[in-house]
Amino acid sequence: MITIYGMRASGNCYKLQLLLDQLGRDYRWVDVDSAHGETRTAAYLARNPNGKVPLLELEDGRLLAESDAILCFLAEGTAFWPQDPWLRAQTLQWLFFEQYSHEPCIAVARFIRNWLPPDHPRQAELPSLLQRGAQALAVMEQHLATRTWFVGERYGIADIALYAYTHCAGDGGFDLSAYPNIRAWLARVQAQPGYSPMQH
Amino acid sequence: MITIYGMRASGNCYKLQLLLDQLGRDYRWVDVDSAHGETRTAAYLARNPNGKVPLLELEDGRLLAESDAILCFLAEGTAFWPQDPWLRAQTLQWLFFEQYSHEPCIAVARFIRNWLPPDHPRQAELPSLLQRGAQALAVMEQHLATRTWFVGERYGIADIALYAYTHCAGDGGFDLSAYPNIRAWLARVQAQPGYSPMQH
Numbered sequence: 284m285i286t287i288y289g290m291r292a293s294g295n296c297y298k299l300q301l302l303l304d305q306l307g308r309d310y311r312w313v314d315v316d317s318a319h320g321e322t323r324t325a326a327y328l329a330r331n332p333n334g335k336v337p338l339l340e341l342e343d344g345r346l347l348a349e350s351d352a353i354l355c356f357l358a359e360g361t362a363f364w365p366q367d368p369w370l371r372a373q374t375l376q377w378l379f380f381e382q383y384s385h386e387p388c389i390a391v392a393r394f395i396r397n398w399l400p401p402d403h404p405r406q407a408e409l410p411s412l413l414q415r416g417a418q419a420l421a422v423m424e425q426h427l428a429t430r431t432w433f434v435g436e437r438y439g440i441a442d443i444a445l446y447a448y449t450h451c452a453g454d455g456g457f458d459l460s461a462y463p464n465i466r467a468w469l470a471r472v473q474a475q476p477g478y479s480p481m482q483h
Numbered sequence: 484m485i486t487i488y489g490m491r492a493s494g495n496c497y498k499l500q501l502l503l504d505q506l507g508r509d510y511r512w513v514d515v516d517s518a519h520g521e522t523r524t525a526a527y528l529a530r531n532p533n534g535k536v537p538l539l540e541l542e543d544g545r546l547l548a549e550s551d552a553i554l555c556f557l558a559e560g561t562a563f564w565p566q567d568p569w570l571r572a573q574t575l576q577w578l579f580f581e582q583y584s585h586e587p588c589i590a591v592a593r594f595i596r597n598w599l600p601p602d603h604p605r606q607a608e609l610p611s612l613l614q615r616g617a618q619a620l621a622v623m624e625q626h627l628a629t630r631t632w633f634v635g636e637r638y639g640i641a642d643i644a645l646y647a648y649t650h651c652a653g654d655g656g657f658d659l660s661a662y663p664n665i666r667a668w669l670a671r672v673q674a675q676p677g678y679s680p681m682q683h
Contacts, residue, residue, distance in 0.1 A: 332622045333584060345569070349583070352575035359568055368559055369545070375552035382583050383549070384533060422532045 286311040288330070289337040291482040293317065294390055294447035295350040296337040301443050302357055305477035318398045351378040354440045363439045370435045377433050377441035380422070381448075388416035390448045392455030413456055420462055423449070427464035431471065438475055446472045451481065486511040488530070489537040491682040493517065494590055494647035495550040496537040501643050502557055505677035518598045551578040554640045563639045570635045577633050577641035580622070581648075588616035590648045592655030613656055620662055623649070627664035631671065638675055646672045651681065 287303075287310055289296030303310050315321045315336050322334045331338045331348045339347040339356070347353055355378075358364035365371065392412040395405050423445065426433065433441040450469050452459060459466055472478065487503075487510055489496030503510050515521045515536050522534045531538045531548045539547040539556070547553055555578075558564035565571065592612040595605050623645065626633065633641040650669050652659060659666055672678065 332625055333580060333619075335584075347572050347576055349576045349579035352572055352579050355575055356568065356572040368556065372547050372552055372556040375555055376547055376549045379549035379552050379579075379582055380533060382579055383587075384535075387583075387587065419533075425532055 284309055284311050284342065286313055286340040287337055288313045288315045288327075288340065290315060290317050293336060294393075294451065294481070295335075295386070297481045298350050298354055298443050298447045299337050299339070299357070300481075301447070301479060302354055302363065302440065304479040305363070305443075305475060306357070306361060307477060308357075318394070351382055351440075351444055354378070354444060358440050362437065363443070365435060365437070365439065367435075373434045374439060374441045378444050380419075381441075381444045384422070385416070385419040385445065386448055388412045388419060389452050389455055389457065392416060392457070393448070393451060394455075396456060397454055409456065416452070416455065416457055420449070420452070420457065420459075420465060424462045424464050427468050432468075438472070442468075442472055447481075484509055484511050484542065486513055486540040487537055488513045488515045488527075488540070490515060490517050493536060494593075494651065494681070495535075495586070497681040498550050498554055498643050498647045499537050499539070499557070500681075501647070501679060502554055502563065502640065504679040505563070505643075505675065506557070506561060507677060508557075518594070551582055551640075551644055554578070554644060558640050562637070563643070565635060565637070565639065567635075573634045574639060574641045578644050580619075581641075581644045584622070585616070585619040585645065586648055588612045588619060589652050589655055589657065592616060592657070593648070593651060594655075596656060597654055609656065616652070616655065616657055620649070620652070620657065620659075620665060624662045624664050627668050632668075638672070642668075642672055647681075 287296070287299050289299065289312065291314065315327065317336045321327060322336055328334055330346055333348060335348065337350050337353060339353045347356060355364060364374065392409055395403070395409060399405055430436065432438050433445060446469065449465060487496070487499050489499065489512065491514065515527065517536045521527060522536055528534055530546055533548060535548065537550050537553060539553045547556060555564060564574065592609055595609060599605055630636065632638050633645060646669065649665060
């Protein structure tokens with residue numbers, strides 16, 4: 284059986300929970316609290332030198348890091364990750380958008396507001412994160428104006444990757460009431476077979 | 484013929500120049516100066532709502548953003564992007580590492596030092612960027628201690644993506660003399676057939 288090393292309240296880790304639950308696939312989950320240093324121990328760094336969760340371990344011990352790379356690997360051969368080269372390219376475009384333009388603002392704002400003390404110096408980052416995160420949400424809102432799903436009119440790993448931190452963007456101080464297309468899409472994701480909520 | 488919209492001195496754009504030159508493939512290059520607002524015009528945002536370079540345009544007008552997604556698409560069916568699922572997974576792992584843990588430190592430090600005035604408030608970000616960028620370089624240095632290339636002992640798009648901003652990391656204030664494995668790997672990349680340098 285495969286093993287996921289992850290933190291349940293991390294959106295990057297939740298992506299894998301959601302895909303695996305929707306695939307109906309068995310997996311072992313090992314809690315690793317990255318917010319309290321558990322990804323910086325020598326034992327963990329031996330598994331993932333970049334010191335981050337999630338991490339996938341296969342039955343034979345092979346290891347794979349980076350949430351969106353793991354999504355692609357686990358979705359291979361399923362309807363969540365289409366074979367068509369152009370659909371794959373568009374999926375990868377949204378996965379890289381998620382990790383570069385979305386997560387570093389929306390997830391980091393959530394982390395600062397919910398995991399760091401109110402007098403922590405990183406609180407000063409919030410105004411910039413809220414501004415740049417709103418730009419990412421605006422790109423998504425515009426894209427969803429004429430589409431049901433992010434790629435190819437079929438629910439897939441681009442939706443899963445973007446859902447993870449968008450559905451809890453309020454935790455970071457983002458007001459989703461300004462994004463009706465995003466809110467309707469979030470509800471569509473939640474209505475998908477096998478959907479499982481993030482555990483806070 | 485395909486078109487690349489890009490800025491020659493941007494590492495993200497240079498990745499595509501390097502791959503296309505190594506593939507010996509013809510392409511049209513349209514200069515877009517993202518450092519001076521040319522990605523924020525209405526005309527450009529109509530092509531890429533996320534307002535970034537590079538952007539790929541196919542002969543039929545289809546558009547693809549995100550440098551590493553474009554690398555995967557252009558390398559499909561070539562030796563630069565192997566078919567084996569595990570090699571693909573590892574390649575994607577390094578591409579996401581590049582966009583999340585490497586580029587936001589090493590490329591941004593280079594941008595701040597070379598494109599912003601010395602009294603710009605973003606100069607204050609440099610100490611943190613240098614610290615986090617050094618962590619990314621340390622992960623690469625360790626990986627290359629026992630390997631010739633990043634994935635599967637064959638030169639490919641993971642190397643191209645990581646080469647783009649690593650070879651000019653000195654522009655951002657990083658001292659590569661502390662990373663002998665990286666320096667040897669940079670020399671191996673430069674010796675590959677079809678290699679073309681970044682145009683500053």
